[in-house]
Amino acid sequence: MSPNYNKKDGCSSFGSKPVYILECRECDYRLCFRGMKAILLADTRIELYSTDLPPSDLVGPAGDCYSTGKCQCQIQNIACSSCGNLVGYHVIQPCSDCLSDCNNGHLWMFHTSAIKPHMRLNSKGTDYLLWQDMENDGDKSVIYEEQEEACER
Numbered sequence: 001m002s003p004n005y006n007k008k009d010g011c012s013s014f015g016s017k018p019v020y021i022l023e024c025r026e027c028d029y030r031l032c033f034r035g036m037k038a039i040l041l042a043d044t045r046i047e048l049y050s051t052d053l054p055p056s057d058l059v060g061p062a063g064d065c066y067s068t069g070k071c072q073c074q075i076q077n078i079a080c081s082s083c084g085n086l087v088g089y090h091v092i093q094p095c096s097d098c099l100s101d102c103n104n105g106h107l108w109m110f111h112t113s114a115i116k117p118h119m120r121l122n123s124k125g126t127d128y129l130l131w132q133d134m135e136n137d138g139d140k141s142v143i144y145e146e147q148e149e150a151c152e153r
Contacts, residue, residue, distance in 0.1 A: 014036070014131060015130065015131050015132030016131070016132060017036055017037060018037075018119045018120070018128045018129065018130055018131075019033075019034060019035065019036065019120045019128075019129040019131060019134065020032075020035035020037065020049060020117040020118060020119055020120060021033055021035065021118045021119075021120050022035040022049055022051075022110055022115045022116070022117055023118070024080040024082065024085055024087060024114070024115060024116075025085070025114050025115055025116050026080065026083050026085040026114075027080065027083040028116070029058070029080050029081070029082035029083065030058065031055055031058045031059055031087060031110065031115065032049075032051045032055050032058065032108070033120065034051045034052060034053055035049045035051050035110065035117060036049065036050050036051065036104060036131060037049055037117070038050045038106065038109075040109075041101050041103060042068065042070035042071045042073075042098070043070060048088070048109050049088075049109070049110040049112065049115060049117055050104065050107075050109050050110065051106055051108045051110075052104070052105055052106045052107075052108075053108075054108060055108060057081060058081055059079060059080060059081055059087060059108075060078065061076050061078060061079075061090070062076070062077040062078060062079040062086055063076065063077050064076070065092055067095075071095045072095035072097070073093065073094050073095045073098055074091070074092045074093040075089045075090065075092060076089060076090050077089050078090050086111075087110055087111065087114040087115055088108065088110035088114065088115075089109050090107060090108050091107040091108075091109070094107065
């Protein structure tokens with residue numbers, strides 16, 4: 001399992017952030033069950049959502065790899081597997097500057113304009129799930145997905 005956050009220099013505050021379910025804004029397709037609200041390291045004015053686990057069949061690559069002028073990370077756009085809407089990007093190879101900065105270890109980024117976030121409840125349904133409680137609560141992403149599919153049948 002990927003690290004939830006980098007504990008370097010006070011970065012452990014990532015654990016107190018809520019976990020989000022992310023849906024495609026265009027078709028309401030569920031893209032991610034482990035989202036975190038974040039900021040772009042290369043430009044801290046830009047808010048986005050990220051995840052530490054690849055959303056396998058929920059998103060697909062869109063176009064070739066590229067890097068921006070802000071850093072040397074190699075990234076590739078990702079699109080919703082249901083409707084093809086461009087929803088974010090995957091950091092294929094993080095650069096040394098971004099790795100050395102305070103980061104949460106997430107390599108899948110979602111544009112706030114392309115998704116609808118919903119705070120995720122804990123397994124008891126009594127409170128919002130926080131990143132620091134993921135292991136204690138158990139990551140029920142697969143169970144939630146199966147329950148959703150069963151309800152839709």
